[in-house]
Each structure stands twice: as C-alpha cells, then as structure tokens.
Amino acid sequence: xxxxxxxxxxxxxxxxxxxxDTVTFDDGSIGYxxxxxxxxxxxxxxxxxxxxxxxxxxxxxxIEQQILxxxxxxxxxxxxxLEAAKRELEEETGYRAGKMTFLASFFxxxxxxxxxxxxxxATDLTFVGQHLDDDEYLSVRTFSVDEIEQMIADNxxxxxxxxxxxxxxxxxxxxxxx
Numbered sequence: 679x680x681x682x683x684x685x686x687x688x689x690x691x692x693x694x695x696x697x698x699d700t701v702t703f704d705d706g707s708i709g710y711x712x713x714x715x716x717x718x719x720x721x722x723x724x725x726x727x728x729x730x731x732x733x734x735x736x737x738x739x740x741i742e743q744q745i746l747x748x749x750x751x752x753x754x755x756x757x758x759x760l761e762a763a764k765r766e767l768e769e770e771t772g773y774r775a776g777k778m779t780f781l782a783s784f785f786x787x788x789x790x791x792x793x794x795x796x797x798x799x800a801t802d803l804t805f806v807g808q809h810l811d812d813d814e815y816l817s818v819r820t821f822s823v824d825e826i827e828q829m830i831a832d833n834x835x836x837x838x839x840x841x842x843x844x845x846x847x848x849x850x851x852x853x854x855x856x
Contacts, residue, residue: 736816776802
C-alpha cells in the first residue's frame, strides 16, 4: 500500500485545494503526486414526468462553453450526499422529489483528482420554486427520453456524469417502465 510521507499545500481556494504529495510505492521507492482535492458532488437524473428529463444549460468556465447537464452541485464539507441532492434539485430546477433513489457513486479522475460524484434518480416531482445561488446562471430545459438518447449519440450531451446516470437508468429501469 502506498503511504503519504508529506503533503505540501500548493493552493487552497473556495472549492478546492491542490497538494504536492511525497509518497512511498509498493516496492519502497519514493515518488511525487499532485492531487486536486474536492469535497465531492451530486448529480440528479430528474424525471419531470414518466417520459421527460430535466437538464440545465449553463456556461462552464473551465471548458469555456455552454453545456447541457443534469442538475448538480458540490457537497458542503461533511454534507450527506442525499441531502445535497435534494437541495441541489430544488435550487436549480425548482422541483422537490417525492422519491429519490441512489444510482451510483464514481471517481471523476482518480489519477489526479480526489473527488466522488454521487448520482441519484428523482421522480414524483412537485414544483416549489427555483432559488439559484447568487453566482449561478442557468436555464432548465426538458427533453424526452428519446431526445436524450439521440443527444448522447450525437455528442450534444457530452457531460460525463449525465451520461453515466443516463446509462445506469437505461440499464436498470427503461425496459421496466409501464
């Protein structure tokens, strides 16, 4: 097992920190790894009704473009992922889920990023009013199940967490719908 001998803080910001770690490898040798630490995040595959899914469209500075993606958000330090998913769904879309089902958790880029994203399926939605964060600018758009499928095939929906959630839902639930 690899051990961290030293963790040097390179940068600490509002949502992340970057460390330069001195580590030991299985053979006893010493090496270095840079790690971006994030608190984790949630993403919600939200069905407005049996055949329509809500996506949000927003500008993402890191990739310098507008994208479509599932409603999502970062975890506060120590926050329960299910509670974060409920909070983010309501903040971004204005809907509260009558039922929230865990789909999976995954690592975003385990070679350099220490982050886990937790995926949920939200159904039985009730509109309660959207309340975005002060620095959040997005629009909610609704697409049919068939449109989502085509958007992924055409690379118009190319956000990883959204595709993973979609594929999990498709594998587990799509063929079992009434």
